[in-house]
Amino acid sequence: xxxxxxxxxxxxxxxxxxxxxxxxxxxxxxxxxxxxxxxxxxxxxxxxxxxxxxxxxxxxxxxxxxxxxxxxxxxxxxxxxxxxxxxxxxxxxxxxxxxxxxxxxxxxxxxxxxxxxxxxxxxxxxxxx
Amino acid sequence: xxxxxxxxxxxxxxxxxxxxxxxxxxxxxxxxxxxxxxxxxxxxxxxxxxxxxxxxxxxxxxxxxxxxxxxxxxxxxxxxxxxxxxxxxxxxxxxxxxxxxxxxxxxxxxxxxxxxxxxxxxxxxxxxxxxxxx
Numbered sequence: 001x002x003x004x005x006x007x008x009x010x011x012x013x014x015x016x017x018x019x020x021x022x023x024x025x026x027x028x029x030x031x032x033x034x035x036x037x038x039x040x041x042x043x044x045x046x047x048x049x050x051x052x053x054x055x056x057x058x059x060x061x062x063x064x065x066x067x068x069x070x071x072x073x074x075x076x077x078x079x080x081x082x083x084x085x086x087x088x089x090x091x092x093x094x095x096x097x098x099x100x101x102x103x104x105x106x107x108x109x110x111x112x113x114x115x116x117x118x119x120x121x122x123x124x125x126x127x128x129x
Numbered sequence: 130x131x132x133x134x135x136x137x138x139x140x141x142x143x144x145x146x147x148x149x150x151x152x153x154x155x156x157x158x159x160x161x162x163x164x165x166x167x168x169x170x171x172x173x174x175x176x177x178x179x180x181x182x183x184x185x186x187x188x189x190x191x192x193x194x195x196x197x198x199x200x201x202x203x204x205x206x207x208x209x210x211x212x213x214x215x216x217x218x219x220x221x222x223x224x225x226x227x228x229x230x231x232x233x234x235x236x237x238x239x240x241x242x243x244x245x246x247x248x249x250x251x252x253x254x255x256x257x258x259x260x261x262x263x
Contacts, residue, residue, distance in 0.1 A: 020150060023143040023179070054150055054168065056175040057233045085168040093172060093237035094223055 044113035050081030080109035134194035185209025
């Protein structure tokens, strides 16, 4: 079956969507990512959509679902690289991707995830037993 | 208004939705649409094609290139023989859905188009026509 590859980078998972996804492929990615967060004990998901030329309400919902499922599994999600034309269209469509963190590119996305992780670690250390 | 190109694409599966997106994209590029205009029309096409497949039980899209003097446009007509829409005002409302989606398909497609027209007869089917001009 056709699948979008998920790569592991330390405690993060990296997904680069490089094809025009049909609906089933998007659903498969959502399921695969959720499973990999658990099996890889991942703390973050970096989703690169810079090659996506269309994000319609279905794909938008899939992105929102991934972020929500990851959050429930104690992992943060950052969507990076959205094309400007896609951002304009998404907002006009009525989809602001609430609850989804975004960054302009992969470097900033990684920095965001790392900051978040070290903040959590500090928080844990300071918590009374 | 002269129609200079006309094609019909079948819409039955989610792969057909992808094919329709790609076909509309190529047509918009050939007509000299800018990237934002292309993306808006392709996204509207994707929403309506999914409605045809999911709610209409499949159907087709009629794609036309329009020339009106120096203006260039693309018109898309989605037809199905599905169960139709019983309450149009409700169906056009943001966030209303009978499926599992976000309910942005029709209202979103309207916002992304320059022209929008919908006709539906319960039990007979639905026809949605949109156009975007450059």
